[in-house]
Amino acid sequence: MTGFLDLYSEKDTFLHRLDPRVKLLAVALISVLAFILTELLYLVVLLCFILLLLVLARSSYGKAFFALKFVVRFMILITLLWPLFDRSGAPVLFSIGPLDITEPAVWRGATSAVRVGCFATLWYILMFTTSQRDLVRALVKLGLRFDYGLALAISFRFIPTFGLTIESIKDAQRARALELDKGSILRRSRNYVSILVPTIVYALRTADTLALTLQSRAYGAFSNRTYLREIRMRASDYVAMTVVVLILLLPALAKYIYGVQI
Amino acid sequence: MIPRPDADSEDRVIFLRDAKFTYESGVEALKGVTLVIDKGEYLAVVGGNGSGKTTLAKHLNGLLRPTGGQVLVMGVQASTRTVAELARVVGYVFQNPDHQLFCRTVHDEVSFGPANIGLDGPEVKRRADRAIAVMNLSDIRDRPPLSLTLGLRRRVSIASVIAMEPQVLVLDEPTTGLDAREADELMAIIRRLNDEGTTIVLITHEMKLVAEHANRVVVMMDGKVVLDSDTRGAFSDLGLLRRSKLLPPPVTQLAHRLSQIGVSKDILTPQELVFELTRGDDQ
């Protein structure tokens, strides 16, 4: 329950060093590319490229496995379900009762699955290689209001703590012989109140303390605050940005200007 | 540390045999703990931060299951029982009372545990009333527990556990955040519970509490029990205590300093020191 949002691990790879704004741009542009591509073959090539990035990000096996498990499950689900709902086209491969499974639908299912795989893996790479602090800083740099950015950073920061507290609350009630998944529905929902109330009280108390802490550190005293660590684009960041733009631009030009089927 | 072979198994309420526990994160929090707790004991578990005290305590009522070795509660494998079943025998009071309080009145809060173990209405009420009386909460039985002071909230949370009338009561740092008077009152109540036959397992950092109340001390260090002795014996080895990041109570430290002039090193309370010093004058 905890830890799943803490995907980031401190490493020294070019993906970790990249300006977080460039990484956000890359996620956006490569996602657009995955939308533009319609041929399964090219999408698979793109997915391979993204998986290569995942390897280059040197993410730990545990985390990569955890992430890919979800992605792969989702992809399989899409591949299997798509032909059931999309029955257009011919030839019909086979029929299950009234359902006709057509060949184009199977291909479309696989294509969508690979596309979704691309999106999801991209996001995982971003989360693996960018600390939440950098991510928030990038968003603020891109024009997000600082207080919203701070709120976002604080929520990220408190999710694991919150998870641990909920675990502890559950244990404390179990020590009073609470059995969460036993009894009627009514009984069960009443049982959950014993977890919910302490959790809400804890959240409110934490928020209160946090507000005081921020104020006592002069939060909001000046509107134009300075930053300890500025993020700045370096030459390598511009190179990476150019590469990313080209990765989208070239296939897009080929498709829309020259009419190449990709 | 070796389980006493002469201990009658009837008296043996808890028996850990080479219990090991590793958290999912890979932290090895217990590295083979063997511990026998007899009925009616007042046992203090001490040790530095992260030495594994809480992890050990959570094994006593099944909140954690050993990843190696065995835990027996009343002679039965704890692993074959649910937490709810073990809760009738081993009461566990969490460090933070706010992790359990949720009812509208103190009385409701205290009734929660007995109701969960399936007792009928009159018996739930009898036990709740008794627990409220034991913890001196009768005046505030209809107040909302969440709006009480920390000292009272802690007492309510203890009442809500002893209302299940467990034979063993585990208290994790029960005096943190309490002022001296509240702490003294609480310790006096726990003392009384022990006199009435409840086995007490007290987890604490405060060596003064240990010296004044416990009759046996288990020192933990780095997931292992490094000392298991009666309270007097525990404070005689300053070196071991220091390695376990512990200090005996000031009066015992003073006694150690005064040992050149013949004061015995196993002094636990100021009264004993005064006695020792005045006796020295007589000679």
Ligand SMILES: Nc1ncnc2c1ncn2[C@@H]1O[C@H](COP(=O)(O)OP(=O)(O)OP(=O)(O)O)[C@@H](O)[C@H]1O
């Ligand atoms: N939920 C958990 N997940 C992973 N590791 C944990 C967890 N709880 C405790 N640990 C680790 O297990 C070790 C023992 O922790 P434990 O809480 O038992 O120590 P403790 O003696 O109770 O310390 P304290 O005096 O701080 O309460 C520590 O290294 C701690 O970091």
Ligand SMILES: [Mg+2]
């Ligand atoms: Mg602890």
